[in-house]
Amino acid sequence: MLKTAICDLFDIKYPIIQGGMAHVATVELVSAVSNAGGLGIIGAGAFEPDWVRQQIHLTRQQTNKPFGVNILLISPFAEQVVDVVLEEKVAVVTTGAGNPGPYIPRFKEAGIKVMPVIASVALARRLARAGADAVVAEGMESGGEVGQITTMALVPQVVDGVQLPVVAAGGIGDGRGLAAALALGAQGVQMGTRFVCSEECIAHPNYKQEILAASDRSTILSGQSTGYPMRSLENKLTREFLEKEKSGISREELMEFGVGRVRLGLIEGDIENGTLLAGQIAGMIKDIKPVKVIIEQMVAEAEAIIAQLKNSTGVS
Numbered sequence: 001m002l003k004t005a006i007c008d009l010f011d012i013k014y015p016i017i018q019g020g021m022a023h024v025a026t027v028e029l030v031s032a033v034s035n036a037g038g039l040g041i042i043g044a045g046a047f048e049p050d051w052v053r054q055q056i057h058l059t060r061q062q063t064n065k066p067f068g069v070n071i072l073l074i075s076p077f078a079e080q081v082v083d084v085v086l087e088e089k090v091a092v093v094t095t096g097a098g099n100p101g102p103y104i105p106r107f108k109e110a111g112i113k114v115m116p117v118i119a120s121v122a123l124a125r126r127l128a129r130a131g132a133d134a135v136v137a138e139g140m141e142s143g144g145e146v147g148q149i150t151t152m153a154l155v156p157q158v159v160d161g162v163q164l165p166v167v168a169a170g171g172i173g174d175g176r177g178l179a180a181a182l183a184l185g186a187q188g189v190q191m192g193t194r195f196v197c198s199e200e201c202i203a204h205p206n207y208k209q210e211i212l213a214a215s216d217r218s219t220i221l222s223g224q225s226t227g228y229p230m231r232s233l234e235n236k237l238t239r240e241f242l243e244k245e246k247s248g249i250s251r252e253e254l255m256e257f258g259v260g261r262v263r264l265g266l267i268e269g270d271i272e273n274g275t276l277l278a279g280q281i282a283g284m285i286k287d288i289k290p291v292k293v294i295i296e297q298m299v300a301e302a303e304a305i306i307a308q309l310k311n312s313t314g315v316s
Helices: 005-010 027-035 049-062 078-088 101-109 121-130 151-161 175-183 205-212 236-246 251-257 259-266 280-284 291-313
Strands: 016-018 040-043 067-072 092-096 113-118 135-138 166-169 188-191 219-222 230-233
Touching: 016 027, 016 040, 016 291, 027 040, 027 049, 027 067, 027 291, 040 049, 049 067, 049 078, 067 078, 067 113, 078 101, 101 113, 101 121, 113 121, 121 135, 121 151, 135 151, 151 166, 175 188, 175 291, 219 236
Parallel strands: 016 188, 040 067, 067 092, 092 113, 113 135, 135 166, 166 188
Antiparallel strands: 219 230
């Protein structure tokens, strides 16, 4: 069976982490991933702390397996969500859009594992010194806010740069991606877009269908001029956004055009005027399956590839 240091660290069966995607990483998806042997992650996004607490309680009703919470550090409720996570003693915290260093000692004191999402070696090293238990090295192929380095280039450099388990993210959606990540030195993978197209995910059917219809070039980066690049499926909204960028766009306009329209696309299903977050892996996703099937097929495919590579190279 495919087992790595990440499995031991988080007490999970498979080295597969579900991305903490705002709006769609709710109890339904989170509990399904954890029950299937991966690590489900509640996406706190910019939600109020009471909503996060409710999601934690509901998830505990649906699974007795470990799960985590992703804290968006630019959220106006970040401080309160940190308090909720500490009070609830969630097993794992992942973080994004900011430096979680000041919070790590409090999480560690509460016995909570910390796995920040990073996009550079420098940040990975800083957070390793601060006490992180693992890091997610996320390449620019991923959906949502992205960095500037590809997964293929970032992961091995982070692996070489820190003495922590590294999870690869960005452009991974099947067993080939899992096997490749392990070959680069990662101890597991994190996926978002692939799990959106699962039966359990509450994402609007229109949004899921747009992912299924995507090609390799269907995603686009917007917001690069503002310092907050975001990858999503190209639509009327992104085209308008790019036009605004040419004439200069303020942070307030950025929030309105990008973050402010996420629910409209992901939950309400407005495929032209809503933000449709998706990674470049969207072009490979052609079906909607139960989470358990996605995970088990992915692991079986990775194991078969690894076995084939061993046989072809004569490695015992």
